[in-house]
Amino acid sequence: MSCSVAVCNSPVFSPSSSLFCNKTCILSSPQETICLTLSHLKPSSSSPSSPSASPKSPFRLRFQKPPTGFAPAPPLVFGSESVSASCTSQSPPGGALKRKRPTRLAIPIGPPDFVAPSSEKLVASTPREESREVEREGDGYSVYCKRGRREAMEDRFSAITNLHGDRKQAIFGVYDGHGGVKAAEFAAKNLDKNVLESVVGKRSELEIADAVKRGYLTTDAAFLSEKNVKGGSCCVTAMVSDGNLVVANAGDCRAVMSVGGAAEALSSDHRPSRDDERKRIETTGGYVDTFHGVWRIQGSLAVSRGIGDGQLKKWVIAEPETKILRIDSEHEFLILASDGLWDKVSNQEAVDIARPFCVGGGDEKKPLLVACKKLVDLSASRGSSDDISVMLIPLSQFM
Structure with missing residues (x-):
């Protein structure tokens, strides 16, 4: 033929x-x-x-x-990141070609893993592609992640509580990877540490914001210096110290706070559709256009800031936007979530659903975790096919 x-x-x-x-x-x-x-x-x-x-x-x-029969296929060769099969067949004398049947793949199913580098820090790690859900009821926070339609979950989170033995100091983060999980995993393991090291000794808001920026840029440079890295990650972090809340983000992970029941966004999504982001990209020689109704950089990426994305680094910068405020009695709780939630659930809807579980407690054994799951399930029920991660942090504990 x-x-x-x-x-x-x-x-x-x-x-x-x-x-x-x-x-x-x-x-x-x-x-x-x-x-x-x-x-x-x-x-x-x-x-x-x-x-x-x-x-x-x-x-x-x-x-x-x-x-005459089927000859067994040669064994599959498993690599660190891919699976490849090599088959070689030769016609026996007489011209008859024996067909070879590929062997079946046995995919192990296992529970999600958590890696705790120290007694204070917890980093979510899901090395098995089959992990569909990750949940954690931590010290003063809860988080729930659910895999979308991809083969591997690309969302990650981190939390460091009880900093320096002080329960009123902590740092949290949610990371939404794209093009693979490496950037999100790297950010979850290193970004909070780099931010904490940078802010030591800083007092004024300007100094703190500049230190957070250095922490993000240091993490980005370290990731890009790694061998065989690809993809990138959006990030949102929230640091609490001495009654101050410092929220920073690069990409479209978002932080939303409940202020007496009213939703207040503490971060702004970095997407090419934003006028200032599009102008910055075009000024530096890039272009922004739409593909299937989504604005993209160079016809490729739908976010304009984040860790990684080396091939687009000229336009996809790692510089975060930072907001600093003093926590008061009206500040009830904080929601950190990936765009898997925010694409389907509004800020106010999220606050309304979570508030009964975050303010005044509830009858559930793990009320914060129940609230996280309710938010994730709502987004999924509305058709979200993305990974969805939601972290809830009551703020009264830090006052």
């Missing part, structure tokens, strides 16, 4: 009527043999067993019918 493949620019490759052409199929009943002519192969120099073959005729593969 002569085959020609039509190559197109479509991201989705699908068969069409133009995919297969010049088919030649010869059925020879007396010998019960099927001959497939492959015109792209070199002609055979000799074929004494076939009276129709000649040095000028196309090379033929002969399949004896019925087949």
Whole structure:
């Protein structure tokens, strides 16, 4: 059978009527043999067993019918990031080609793992691609992550509480990876530490904001210096120290606070659709356009800031926007979440659903975790196919 493949620019490759052409199929009943002519192969120099073959005729593969059996396929080779199968077959004497059947893949199923580098810090890690949910009821916070339709969950979170033995000092983060999990994992393990090291000894709001910026940029540079890294991650962090709340973000992870029951966004999403972000990108030689109704940088990425994205680093910067405020009695709780929530649930809806569980407690054994799950389930019920991560942090504990 002569085959020609039509190559197109479509991201989705699908068969069409133009995919297969010049088919030649010869059925020879007396010998019960099927001959497939492959015109792209070199002609055979000799074929004494076939009276129709000649040095000028196309090379033929002969399949004896019925087949003699199936030969076992060679073993699959597993790499660190991919699985590849290599199959080599040779025709035995007489021209019969034995078909080889690929072996079945046995995918292990396991629970999500948590890696705690120290007694204070918890970093969510889901190395198994099959992990669909991660939940944690921590010291003064709760978080729930649910995988979307991807093969691997790309969201991560981190939490460091009881800093320096002081329960009123902590730092939290939610990280939404894209193009793989490496950037989100790296940020979850390093960003909060780099921010804390940078803010030591800083007092004024300007100094603190500049220190947080250095923490983000240091993390970004360290990730890009790693070997074989790809993809990126949006980030939102919330640091509490001496009654002050410092919220920073790069990308479209968002922080929303309940102020007496009213939702107040403490961060602004970094997307190419923002006028100031689009102007910054175009000023530096990039372009922004829409694809399937979504604004993208260079026709590719739908966020304009974050950790990683080395191939777009000229336009996708890691510099965060930071907001600092003093916690008072009206500040009830904080929601940190990935865009998997915010694309389907409004700020006020999220506060209304979480508030009964965060203010005044409840009858549930783990009220904060129940609230996180309710928010995630609401977004999923509205059609979100993205990974969804929600972290709730009551603020009265830090006053």
